[in-house]
Amino acid sequence: MKPLCFVLMPFGRKPEGAGRIIDFDAVYSQIIAPGVEAAGMEPIRADQEEIGGSIHKPMFERLMLCDYAIADVTGANPNVYYELGIRHALRPRSTVIIFAENTTLPFDIAAQRGAPYHLDDKGGLTDPEGDRAMIARKLRSAHENLHDDSPLFQMIDGMPRLEVDHAKTDIFRDHVAIAEKYKTALADARKAGVEAVLAVAADPGLADLRNVEAGVIVDLLLSFRAVGTREGCEEMIALHARMPKELQQARLVREQLGFALNRVGRSEEAERVLLDVIKEFGQSSETNGLLGRVYKDLWEMAKGEGRSMEARGYLKRAIAAYRAGFEADWRDAYPGINAVTLMEMQATPDPAQKDLLPVVRYAALQRVRGDEAGVGNYWDQATLLELAVLARDIDAAEEAASAALSVVREPWQPATTARNLRLIREMREGRGEDAAWIAEIEGALHEAETRLKGAAS
Secondary structure (H helix, E strand, O other), rough: OOEEEEEOOOOOEEEOOOOOOEEEEHHHHHHHHHHHHHHEEEEEEEEHHOOOOOHHHHHHHEEEEEEEOEOOOOOHHHHHHHHHHHHHHHHOOEEEEEEOOOOOOOHHHHHOEEEEEEEOOOOOOOOOHHHHHHHHHHHHHHHHHHOOOOOOHHHHHOOOOOOOHHHHHHHHHHHHHEEEEEEEHHHHHHHHHHHHHHHOOHHHHHHHHHHHOHHHHHHHHHHHHHHOOOOOOOHHHHHHHHOOHHHHOHHHHHHHHHHHHOOOOOOHHHHHHHHEEEEEHOOOOHHHHHHHHHHHHHHHHHHHHHHHHHHHHHHHHHHHHHHHHHOOOOHHHHHHHHHHHHOOOOOOOOOOHHHHHHHHHHHHHHHOOOOOOOOOOHHHHHHHHHHHHHHOOOHHHHHHHHHHHHHOOOOOHHHHHHHHHHHHHHHHHOOOOHHHHHHHHHHHHHHHHHHHHHHHH
């Protein structure tokens, strides 16, 4: 039976002190996980950051019961430091510290014997093979070394040593295996559609969510979102009602509840949920982006029903919500592109649009440039597409549309972009402008939507 190695590290793409944007998921998949496996161990990655930083029982169990641990302290992530502190308090040895080359470490940890991995000035891995070997070597050394690596155990005589009941360790291993089983099943189910996700959700092991890891519950929640149907949103709401109280209060979970409520037409409840999140946690690109979508949908509904004055009010609220989200995090182009697009929808386009457009474009380009393939994900290219349409740059719009269609994965993605382009086109046609070229791009997006729906059925 392989020893378990718990990996403490950030998730997703994060900025780092040297000015780089680091894709920590790539760091995990390309150097940490294979390095752990090369050392003859099984990697387990922390998933609590995705839930909003909440520390639950499984996190403490993993910190306490995993034989080995790796902590990537790049970027001074507070969750990682908190977890590393707990690990050092519980385990005298078998914890390896790594960080991106040229990372400035805080004084309290600078004296610890960590090892750097190698990135270029954009945050891309430059020596994955060497870094994998370094991690494997460090873990093997930790296995063979009988000296303490925890500063607490190094400095304080008589620190009590943790004695773990083997029965508890065996139960823990079973829980880890079960969690991995569900995550694998959900990854496959998302590709097949809502019925497949429902089949996983109906597993007897998920009947009482009090006995299920938080990461599995959140994965199920996001799987229902990923299928992109009204039924999936209804299931998200029902799943939230069954969650343990502490998980219901997590930021990510509340944001997803707001998203689902809005998609099934319960906009007032969605607004209340999202405003409460902003009141508790502050403005953010994610929460404000979801709130902006609530107001955007209400604007479209009021406009379609001829309630023009009411529609004007919702439009202004949508712009304000999206703009606040973009200003909370300039690196996230999503709320920015929505703000500048909706500015175009006013009777007289907002003059602030001219100032925001290049900033949003820069944010989107930075994400594309940080991608090893130089393409980015669908939303990066969809953002560049909308920006080019707003700037009336036909060549750039067609180029971005081609790139977006080459990386599209879910049918709701091109449908969302086509909807936004339609709004711009209709507004310009209403002003007497020729916008037929926009309709051609809409058609290509709808064709992609139809193709992806057919592939999933």
